[in-house]
Amino acid sequence: MTKWQRIKGVLVGLVMLLAGAGMALLGAEAAPLIMGILALSLTLGGIKTLFYYFSMARHMVGGDQILIRGLILFDLGSFTASLTQFSQLYIMGYLLAVHAFSGFVDVLRALEAKRFDSPSWKLNLSTGIINITIGILCVVFMKSMDIAVYIYSAGIIYSAIVRIILSFRKTAVAYITPS
């Protein structure tokens, strides 16, 4: 990792940390902000995909699909941004999908690690259970906007901490010139 990548990682992590804490304090009032973030990420995702098409995918066999995907994502982002009322179902559906999938993968990882007698299976299983529990909470509290905001904020804070920790990780590989 370059120094700039490390600095960028820490700065983005700190901004995410503040945003997550701020949203958790605001509670349900932060819901439009979450919708804004979703709209922005879809729009930026569309732009990023279009950039990917023009920089790389146009050289690929069947790369036109990427162009179409970029246009659809951009369109979806614009549509989300134009919604006058935020949709609770939209946010909950998003959270449910993310946490349930992560939990499922973690449990599978735990089973695999156990098969190899690796001690890491307990950690994988517990993170899996936590993720699935959060997914279930999303269904149970489908009508509570406060809970949705708390879960979303917790996710952002967790990602921020991981991003900051990873920015300090040593990544270079030592090389010894053969004599």
Add this chain to the structure above:
Amino acid sequence: MQEDFHYYATYCASYLSGFDHQQSLDICYSAQLVDLCSRTFLKKNKAPQSAATTQLQLEMMDARTDPVGLQDITRIWSSFHFLPYDLNAKVKKGAGRQYRSKYRLICNTNGDLLVDTIKLASGKGLQAAGLAMHILADTWAHRYFAGTPSLVINNTNYYFYELMPNESGGLDEIPISFRHSPSAPDDLDEHKYTNSLFQSSENSIMNLGHGRAGHLPDYSFIRYKYLPAWGGYEEIIKDNPSDYYHAFCQMIYALKYLRGEYAEFEKDTYEWNTPKQYESEIKAIIEKRQLDACADWKAFGEKLSGETVEPFDLSKYEEEYVSANEKEKNSTFLGQFILAALAQKSMVTNKIFTSGNLLAGYSIDFDKMGFRGIKDYKMLVEHFRKELGI
């Protein structure tokens, strides 16, 4: 390639190159271990995790695809399974740096890195020899794919045909259908194979190596044609029986070099004469239409040496490594394998890095900068200094 070639066929190549039965077993054990030495395995044995030579399916699902995560994935798969052919390859006009970096990691046979790999294993013991044989063999099976997640390089599409020899001596083209169930075995009669799901994200783990072509590159009997994503709509005809026989004869040549029979290891050189008397037998095994050729290669190996070739057992050397004290660990079988793996990963990462490509991460030259970076590599540095008596 699978256990049939990495374990049993490597045993045969080792024996034919002049190693004895026990040495051949150690070489083929190390060659097969490359496909099983995952972080989970190393963690269990309290061994340095940077020595991982593969990732389990679920480790990959869990792997991060941020720049650091991608570098880790690329280091593993490019170093041991998809050795890049030309790190300075010219790319299409107008292609940017990102595309160029990925394109240059495409694996193929007889590249400069293969020579570096075999020379690195020279004088380093049987574990290093086995590890190098795995890499050499995979350059034949995995050619035209890259050991980094990349849609623009590794993707394939519906244009996929199996080429079946017909009675008139020609080849029939039969369309191949792919499905995405990892538990469903490939159906050779119906030409139905399992591959990874199409993922439009460039860095999705589904786009690593030959995932999109399923296990086809791993079957010695199959011939097929397809359109690689990077090929500008020019089809590739892959003749695995021919490639696998080349791999077998190149392994014998490389092993003879490692035994000291040749002073130099040269590209595009094969030991055709040594297996000549068994050629039809070997080709019959390679061309037999079956998902797993272990039994045939095992029988052939046992016929060659007159000894029993025991099945591969992952736990065989674990106890020796775990119970050894810290000073003795490097002398154990697994310790030697780990050192060989770290040396190979370090060498390939350095070559990729110094070519101006950052996909495998950063490499720091110990001679110029001293020790920095991932601490697991300190044991490699210490071992090297000890060897030189520094």
